[in-house]
Amino acid sequence: MSTLAEVPPVKTKREVLDQAVIRFAGDSGDGMQITGNQFTNTAALYGNDIATFPDYPAEIRAPAGTIPGVSGFQLHFSSNEVYTPGDAIDVLIAMNPAALKVNVADLKANGILIVNSDSFKEGDLRKAQMTSNPLEDHSLDKFRLFSVELERLTRRSLEHLGLDAKSMDRCKNFFALGMCYWLYNRSSEPTVRWIEDKFKNKPLLVEANKLALKGGYSYCEATEAFQVSYEIPPAQLTPGLYRSMSGNQALALGFVTAAQKSGLTLFQGSYPITPASDILHELSQYKDFGVMTFQAEDEIAAITSSIGAAYAGALAITTTSGPGMALKTEALGLAVAVEIPLVICDIQRGGPSTGLPTKTEQADLLQALFGRNSEAPIPVLAASTPADCFWVAIEACRIAVKYMVPVIILSDGYLANGAEPWRIPELSDIPEIPVKFATDPVSFLPYKRDPQTLARPWAVPGTPGLEHRIGGLEKQDPTGNINYEPLNHENMVRVRAAKVAAVAQDIPNVLPxxxxxxxxxxxxxxxxxxxxxxxxxxxxxxxxxxxxxxxxxxxxxxxxxxxxxxxxxxx
CATH class of the missing domain: 3.40.50.920 (Rossmann fold)
Structure with a gap:
């Protein structure tokens, strides 16, 4: 039997397009996120503008082949500027009936539909709650349907390696990716390098995934079904060095940059929660930059550890999502009362309560503005794109240390997991973040105010002569002694509010x-x-x-x- 590589290529025509939207969909174990990320990286390296939308199932591992277990990854890539991951999709790769059922309504009429026909057996259809086989009942006639035996073809490409059937089937996502690389005339070399690095200690898996990738590409070259391929030229981006960047990655890099620009040690105390956990994962890789990460046992321990780090003179952050913000509320009020610089990232998700852990929503604005007992105003910033998260992180840190206030950053699952090209800035072009610790015991008072910012002194514990107490009980202005008098409380409430209002003097005028x-x-x-x-x-x-x-x-x-x-x- 001849191999795919031995079949002479079919002559195809190539069409030049401005843009395309492609979606990979399958079980959470089918590698759709890896597949989508690899196509994204290839498009970014080619020079296209991109926007992505990963879509994860809410269950950790829903039953295979069921609708709740469908995982997807959408990419919009273009020769022009891209603003969104796209609406209607041009190409859908569906690895099973459930993935097809969930996503086919978004596919354009005459769009390309590639399905794994090996997974459309009676049991597969039943798990997807289908009463008939869509590959046979003409319900897909308005699409350009390519029914491909992905599992059989992948096994055929790998049969000489001696792998078991399960291991070979795990490579079928790279077979599908190879098909997409042929369809859009993309080099597989970036993905080959990724495979070699990812599985460098497992040479058999390196060979298997590379062969599957090549097999998918060769299949499209050999079959008469694919008679058209497409070319999307590079975008005219501002000259510079770019990388594909997700919102959570951008926040992490922004915090590392802010620490470098302020000369402070970066500390993150967080409890894992979707979709904020990636920030903790990312920052844990920056130990060489003096970054300290602490995975706490709960949300309260996470924020209070960060408050303690800020009190000790660190650039302190904590990350969470809406449910975690609710649990952090009292401690956040403590940060307001003691006037400690702290940055809190709320990576919003669908709610209320546990809600929709992997689905995006931006509904926490009122919680950020008013979600604390009594009067506890806090500066609130919001990122607008994945790349903008980098600059918002730096801005939040600058405000926190200048005004001695906690600052909330609002992002969401769409920004956190989505990606776009990010032009890497020159570190020298980013302004320094001035930090001044109190050292003079002669004039020190814990709540003595800076006349411009109304910030109190930042006195690191252990500084001789600057012993003082902090805590959630109201303090006397400016001595820091505990005070329950109504007039003093009214004054402290007004001063804290005025300090937040003073941040406006640093906000640039807006231009529509x-x-x-x-x-x-x-x-x-x-x-x-x-x-x-x-x-x-x-x-x-x-x-x-x-x-x-x-x-x-x-x-x-x-x-x-x-x-x-x-x-x-x-x-």
Whole structure:
């Protein structure tokens, strides 16, 4: 029997496109996230602009072949600027009936549908709650259907290696990836290098995955079914060095950069929670930069350990999601009361309660603004894109140490797991973050205020002559002694609020995108930025006078916000 490599290639034509949206879907054990990430990295290295949307099942391991267990990865890559991961998809790779059922409604008419026909047996259809086989009942006639025996073809490519059937089947995602590389005329070399590094201690798996990847590519070359391939030229990006960056990776790098720019030790105390855990994983790799990570036993221990680190003079952060924010509430109020610099990342997810752990939502704004007992205002920032997370992390740290306040960063699962090209900045172009610790015992008072920022002194424990007490009981201004008097409490509440309001003096004036005045202004925040930008561009092309103001600083608001709002008929 001849091998795929021995079959002469079929002549195909190649079409040049501006963009494409591709989605990989299958069981959580089918390697869809790896497959999507590899295609993403290849597209980024080629020079395309990209936006991704990984979609994970909420269950740790749902039953194989069932709808709750479907995992997906969507990539939008283009020769032009990309704002979102895309809506309708051009290509869907479905590894089983459940993946097809969950995702086929998003596939464009005449879109390319590649299915693993080996997984469409009677039992597979039953687990996906299908009463008929869609590969046979003509329900998919409006798509360009390619029914491929992925498991059989993968085994055929690997049969000489001596692997068991289960090990060979695990390589079928790379067979599908090889097909996609052929379809979009992409080199498999970046993925080959990744395979060699990933499985460097398992040479048999290196060979198996490389052969599966090559097998998928060769299959498309050999079969007459695929008569068209596509070319998406590189995008005209601003010159520089780029890397594909997720929001959680960007936050982690932003915090490391802020630590370098402030000269402080970075400390993260966190409890694992979806979708924030990747920040802890990422920062744990930066021990060579003096980063300290602590995985706490619960959310309360996580934030209080960070408060202790901040009290000791570290640049302290803690990360969580909505349910964890609820558990951190009292300790967050403590950070407000003792006026400690601390950054809290809320990587939002669907709620309430446990809610939808792996699904995105940006519904924690009111919790961030007001979710503490009594009056405890906190500066709140929100990132708008995965790459923007880097700059928001630095800005939050700068505000925290300058004003001696806790700062909340709002991100979400879409930003955390999504990726885009990030232009790596020059470290010298990023401003320093000045830090001044109190050292003079003569003039020291724990709550003596800086006249411009209203910040109290940052006195590291052990500094001679600066002994003082902190805690959740109200303190006397400026001595720091415990005080229960109404007038003192009112004064401290007002001063803490005024200090947060003073942050506005460091917030740049906002400038709307689109029309600077007109019929409508869209005011938004968070991960809606890309979708609104795309909609704005489409509507302005029709002659409508629309502006878009995307806020990074949610508390306090930019000083010129009111003046901007007045320029539009509707907001």
């Amino acid at each position: 995108a689109g029309d600077l005045e007109g019929d409508l202004l869209i005011v938004a925040w968070g991960s809606t930025c890309g979708s609104i930008t795309a909609a704005l561009k489409a509507q302005r092309a029709k002659g409508r006078r629309i502006g878009h103001l995307h806020l990074r600083h949610l508390n306090p608001l930019p000083s010129n916000l009111g003046d901007v709002l007045k320029r539009y008929k509707r907001v």
